[in-house]
Amino acid sequence: MNDIPTKRIYLSPPDINSNRLKQILAEVIDENWIAPVGPQLDLLESQLSQLLGSKSVLALNSGTSALHLAYLSAGIKKGDTVIVQSHTHIATVNALRYIGAKPVFVDSEWETLNMCPNCLHEAIEDLTTKGERPFAVVSVNIYGKPALYDDILALCDQYQLTLIEDAAESLGSTWKGKACGTIGAYAALSFNGNKILTSGGGGALISPGKTEHLKALKWATQSREEMLHFEHLEVGYNYRMSNVLAAVANCELENFESKLKAKKEVHQKYVDFFSRYPELQLHEVKREGFQENYWLNTLIMENASQAQRLIDGLNEQNIEARPFWKPMHMQPVNKGLPFYGGDKLQKLFERGICLPSGTNYSQADWQRILKTIKGLLD
Numbered sequence: 001m002n003d004i005p006t007k008r009i010y011l012s013p014p015d016i017n018s019n020r021l022k023q024i025l026a027e028v029i030d031e032n033w034i035a036p037v038g039p040q041l042d043l044l045e046s047q048l049s050q051l052l053g054s055k056s057v058l059a060l061n062s063g064t065s066a067l068h069l070a071y072l073s074a075g076i077k078k079g080d081t082v083i084v085q086s087h088t089h090i091a092t093v094n095a096l097r098y099i100g101a102k103p104v105f106v107d108s109e110w111e112t113l114n115m116c117p118n119c120l121h122e123a124i125e126d127l128t129t130k131g132e133r134p135f136a137v138v139s140v141n142i143y144g145k146p147a148l149y150d151d152i153l154a155l156c157d158q159y160q161l162t163l164i165e166d167a168a169e170s171l172g173s174t175w176k177g178k179a180c181g182t183i184g185a186y187a188a189l190s191f192n193g194n195k196i197l198t199s200g201g202g203g204a205l206i207s208p209g210k211t212e213h214l215k216a217l218k219w220a221t222q223s224r225e226e227m228l229h230f231e232h233l234e235v236g237y238n239y240r241m242s243n244v245l246a247a248v249a250n251c252e253l254e255n256f257e258s259k260l261k262a263k264k265e266v267h268q269k270y271v272d273f274f275s276r277y278p279e280l281q282l283h284e285v286k287r288e289g290f291q292e293n294y295w296l297n298t299l300i301m302e303n304a305s306q307a308q309r310l311i312d313g314l315n316e317q318n319i320e321a322r323p324f325w326k327p328m329h330m331q332p333v334n335k336g337l338p339f340y341g342g343d344k345l346q347k348l349f350e351r352g353i354c355l356p357s358g359t360n361y362s363q364a365d366w367q368r369i370l371k372t373i374k375g376l377l378d
Contacts, residue, residue: 004316004317004318005317005318005368006318007318008318008319008320009318009319009320009356009358009361009365009368009369010194010320010356010358011194011296011320011321011322011354011355011356011357011358012194012195012196012295012296012356012357012358013193013194013358013360014193014194014198014200015259015262015358015359015360016198016248016251016252017251017254017255020251020254021247021248021251024040024247024248024250024251025244025247025248027247028040028243028244028247033243033244034242034243034244035242035243036221036240036241036242036243037240037243038243038246039243040243040244040246040247040250041059041240041241041242041243041246043246043250044059044241044246044249044250044253045057045058045059045204047250047253048189048204048253051179051253051256052179052181052182052206053178053179053182055181055182055206055207055208056206056207056208056209056210056212056213057204057205057206057207057213058204058205058206058207058213058216058217058220059202059203059204059240059241059246059249060202060203060204060205060220060239060240060241061201061202061203061238061239061240061241061242061245062190062192062201062202062203062239063091063168063188063189063190063191063192063202063203064091064094064095064203065203065205065220065237065239066188066189066190066203066204066205067091067092067095067166067168067188068095068098068099068237068239069205069216069219069220069237069239070095070164070186070187070188070205071095071096071099071101071136071164072099072216072219073186073205073207073212073215073216074136074162074164074185074186075135075162076096076099076101076135076136077099077100077101078099078100078101079100079101079102080099080101080102080135080136081101081102081104081127081132081133081134081135082096082101082102082103082104082134082135082136082137082138083103083104083105083106083120083123083124083127083134083136083137083138083161084096084103084104084105084106084137084138084328085105085106085108085114085115085138085139085140085142085147085166086105086106086107086108086327086328086329086330086339086341086345087108087113087114087140087142087324087325087327087328087345087348088140088142088166088325088328089168089325090328090331090333091168092138092140092166092328093328093334096138101135102337103328103334103337104123104127104134104337104338104339104340105327105328105329105334105337105338105339105340105341106119106120106122106123106339106340106341107119107339107340107341107342107344107345108142108341108344108345108348109148109344110344111148111285111287112142112145112146112147112148112285112287112290113142113143113145113283113298113324113348114139114140114141114142114145114146114147114148115137115139115140115147115148115152116341116344117148117151117152117155119340119341120137120151120152120155120340121155122340123338123340124155124159124161126340127338128159134159134161135161135162136161136162136163136164137152137155137156137161137162137163137164138164138165138166139152139163139164139165139166139184140165140166140168140169141165141166141167141169141170141173141180142169142325143169143283143292143295143296143298143354144169144170144172144173144180144196144292144293144294144295144296145170145173145283145285145290145292146170146173146174146175146180146183146285146290146291146292147175149175149176149183153183162184162185162186163183163184163185164184164185164186164187164188165180165181165183165184165186165187165188166187166188167180167181167187167188167189167206168188168189168190168192168195168203169190169195169295169296170292170293170295171189171195171196171197171293172196172197172256172259172260172263172293173291173292173293174290174291175289175290175291176289177289181206182206185208186205186206186207186208186212187205187206188203188204188205188206189203189204189206190202190203191203191204191245191249195295196259196260196263196293196295197249197252197253197256197259198248198249198252199241199245199246199248199249199252200245200248201245202241202245202246202249203241205220218236219236219237219239220236220237220238220239220240221236221238221239221240222236222237222238223235223236223237224236259359260293262359263293263294263295263357263359264294266294266297266357266358266359267284267294267297267357269366269370270282270297270299270355271284273370273373274299277377279302280299280300280301280302280377281299281300282297282298282299283297283298283299283300294357295357296354296355296357297354297355297357298324298352298353298354298355299352299353299355300348300351300352300353301351301352301353302351303351304350304351306351307323307350307351307352307353309376310353310373310376310377311323311353313372313375313376314356314369314372314373314376317368317372319356319368319369319372320356321353321354321355321356322353322354323349323350323352323353323354324348324349324352324353324354325349326349327345327346327348327349329345330345330346330349356369
């Protein structure tokens with residue numbers, strides 16, 4: 001393994017039909033729709049609404065923007081306490097801190113790697129006893145895996161808390177027949193370059209109805225009033241997606257079902273490969289009614305040194321692999337914020353690996369990936 005290949009195998013690279021995309025972009029250019037409005041943007045929102053099941057969809061310039069508007073739409077204000085899954089990307093928390101809300105973190109459970117209902121219950125009870133009743137709950141469908149929503153929704157209903165769903169990684173996943181992104185009162189999607197559906201950069205806010213959708217649309221377009229001149233009664237944001245990026249996403253949507261199938265085939269490759277290593281855990285949610293999109297395949301090792309060796313060994317061979325998200329309660333920027341749970345997430349961070357999960361790897365790429373892993377494990 002001394003000869004390092006020059007070609008980088010990325011974790012989850014875009015898988016675009018380049019000829020079709022060139023055709024669509026040529027139409028956009030010919031029509032001169034190079035703006036944050038246009039027919040491709042309208043088409044994207046319409047198609048996503050159909051895919052998700054008649055929800056109001058607002059296409060934006062990032063998943064972070066979608067989270068920010070979801071929080072504002074839910075009525076979160078400066079000083080409000082919001083319970084957040086600690087196992088997530090920093091954007092989930094940053095968007096709360098833009099508002100001045102106070103994040104309170106909770107642990108995950110092993111089955112889905114998502115929010116632990118028991119820890120959520122503990123947090124709600126303890127905060128309420130202390131006179132700091134939470135305003136909302138933010139769950140995350142990490143790596144495309146639906147959370148334990150039976151319990152989470154029951155707790156939100158019991159304590160009358162708004163559930164906001166960070167579905168950035170889970171487009172195409174379902175829970176009991178409901179599309180991820182439609183389970184919470186509000187939800188955010190991401191179309192970053194590594195996502196299962198990409199626009200190169202972008203996201204979407206999913207709202208419960210037309211009134212909430214129109215309010216968010218106004219915020220996303222600088223809160224301009226409906227007048228000929230530019231009139232503003234409140235602070236707004238420049239968050240709208242461009243028509244050009246919407247065209248990229250529409251190209252991706254044309255073969256979305258085949259992408260989901262390809263992601264599942266990637267997962268099966270790993271299932272077959274790791275069957276020879278029964279001591280390792282290739283993570284998968286096997287509960288009835290849960291269907292993940294297999295955005296990223298994740299492996300849980302026996303110990304931290306074994307995990308680090310595999311991550312380092314893959315990257316030394318120019319194959320991207322990374323640890324799980326570092327928990328938010330362990331991030332220096334969140335020092336001093338409350339956390340309810342134990343050491344489960346620290347163990348997951350130390351022992352978890354995100355494996356290369358692209359749908360456009362060549363046969364030679366797969367041979368290289370699996371041969372490298374085998375050499376590091378044997």
